[in-house]
Amino acid sequence: MRNNLPFGIAIFLLCAAVLLLYMGAFLPHEDVTREEKAFPSGIEGFAVEDVQYDQEVIGVLSADHVVYKRFLRTDRVPITLFVALYETLEKTDFSHSPVVCFSGQGWSIDRQTKEELLLDEAKGRGIRVNQLIQSKMGIRMITLFWYQCRRGVVDNRGFLKLALFYDSLFGKSGRNAFVRVTAVVPDKKSIEETAASLGDFVREVYPALNQYVMH
Numbered sequence: 355m356r357n358n359l360p361f362g363i364a365i366f367l368l369c370a371a372v373l374l375l376y377m378g379a380f381l382p383h384e385d386v387t388r389e390e391k392a393f394p395s396g397i398e399g400f401a402v403e404d405v406q407y408d409q410e411v412i413g414v415l416s417a418d419h420v421v422y423k424r425f426l427r428t429d430r431v432p433i434t435l436f437v438a439l440y441e442t443l444e445k446t447d448f449s450h451s452p453v454v455c456f457s458g459q460g461w462s463i464d465r466q467t468k469e470e471l472l473l474d475e476a477k478g479r480g481i482r483v484n485q486l487i488q489s490k491m492g493i494r495m496i497t498l499f500w501y502q503c504r505r506g507v508v509d510n511r512g513f514l515k516l517a518l519f520y521d522s523l524f525g526k527s528g529r530n531a532f533v534r535v536t537a538v539v540p541d542k543k544s545i546e547e548t549a550a551s552l553g554d555f556v557r558e559v560y561p562a563l564n565q566y567v568m569h
Contacts, residue, residue: 443528481507494539
């Protein structure tokens with residue numbers, strides 16, 4: 355009897371998966387069409403300028419919409435925001451870790467960690483993101499990146515695909531985004547100070563970013 359238990363569980367899970375797929379096939383699906391909408395440029399206190407990007411690189415990413423902007427403020431280091439927005443689950447394979455791109459451009463990845471960023475201290479609400487510290491010819495840079503969907507922020511593309519697949523069974527939109535935020539560490543500032551500035555920026559820009567990605 356014990357030997358049959360795992361087999362029975364497997365059959366149950368298989369039947370449940372088939373049932374969910376059957377249900378999803380007959381549920382109305384959210385419209386994935388989207389009017390082209392500019393990313394909000396009026397982030398309080400920042401001057402914003404467009405960043406010119408390599409069309410070949412953007413072509414490889416196959417994003418449906420791209421945001422690439424630099425945010426400037428007198429009391430902050432210049433911060434660059436890149437967003438590749440995808441309308442469907444199937445396109446998530448085109449988004450990938452920037453480690454590949456940075457390494458290909460000659461950057462050395464000195465450290466890669468997971469970081470918790472608190473968005474709302476009063477509510478204790480935060481997000482978990484990836485952090486890279488990289489260097490090239492004496493220049494140091496910090497990168498934060500994550501993946502975003504209607505369920506929120508995930509730090510792993512595999513988790514993103516699972517969440518989107520589950521939502522697709524119930525007719526939910528597969529809209530998702532890859533988000534990357536970078537800053538060069540100034541000569542007179544430490545990595546910790548620059549990382550703090552990046553964290554502050556994410557907290558300030560996140561409401562507009564989430565609104566742009568999800569609506």
